[in-house]
Amino acid sequence: VSVPWWKRRGKLEINLQHKGEGDAVPIASDAAMISRGIADGRLIPVIILDTSARPDIDDMIRAHVHFGPGDATSAWSVPSWNKVVLILTVIHPSRCVVIISFDVVRQASIVDQIVQTQALYIMAGRPGDRLIAKLEEPRICVEIPSAEFRPTWEKLFFNAMVKDFRAHGVPRSEAKDRVRAYIAEWRELTSQRMKSEHDAESDEAPE
């Protein structure tokens, strides 16, 4: 589904500090992690960015470690039917623009998790880095308000999955139903929560 021009929203102006900020930062790897007390104990996606050409992102993450929580704004953009772009503008304690481009078919799961949890962990790394080897490395948790983008994403996700299922030989008559079932199962799996200490206490308490 390409977004028709009459449904497109206004342009977003972003002040870039250098030319490189306007380019999408490659994703080295992705994962998800669950932490008690963060984002209501939900599974939050983690993106390890390949920052070899963007040391300013390394510095921004380092600054967060020293200065504590900061401010950031985010926006979703749909440049084509198979691309979704997340534009993050970190304002404080370090100003930095991070553009992350996702392939709707290949990286649908991570985009869906971001949209559902409205949060994302960002880490700096190099190609080949995996979360398991970088658990002690600094990372920032960014809130990504996605309520406005969700209806668009639902359509994109569904249609991209239908196309993908059909490309893998699923007949047209079955594709939509199977995609609906797949999405429902996926959402159930990723919406698991880790109970907080308070929840655990209230579960144990006698009635």
Next chain:
Amino acid sequence: VEALNFAQLVPVVVSLLAVAISLIAIRRTSEVQRQQLRLQSLQEAGLRRELSVRLVQSELYRLETARIYAFRISIANHSDAGNSVRDVRLRIAYRRDASSPPSNVTPSHRPELAQRIVAAQAKPLELPRFIAGRDTIGGLVLFEVPAEVLRDASVESYRLDVIDTYDEAASMDIIVVSERPL
């Protein structure tokens, strides 16, 4: 062509007079409107939310684990309306090497740092702080940057951002920062 007699001339003269009076009235009205517009723009200029910042002194104290920047500043409110200073931030732009894109860090003013600087004489600015219309306030703004953040980096520029209650920033580039012992 017959010459017009007096009786025929009267309505013509009266009409011409009416036209002349109307023209004068129109001109007068437009003048009054222009004056009103001028007064209105003056009034709007007076209410424009505009702060400006002036640097009196800038100092850097290098500690083992951090750098503390101390700036004595004065902030003027050029508006007739009151305003308030919400935050003061120091924006430090730096590079790891000449070819890499610039990084930056923007620590906020922390008045409690004054206790760590014996040499600082001025009173730190407590924020948020109200500034009445056409008034000026002054004081010391202090920023701490952990040494780790600027390690192996060369500082390119410093900029002070005074953020008001309307989230607008009055900025100033700082050219000279003199290093002082604690």
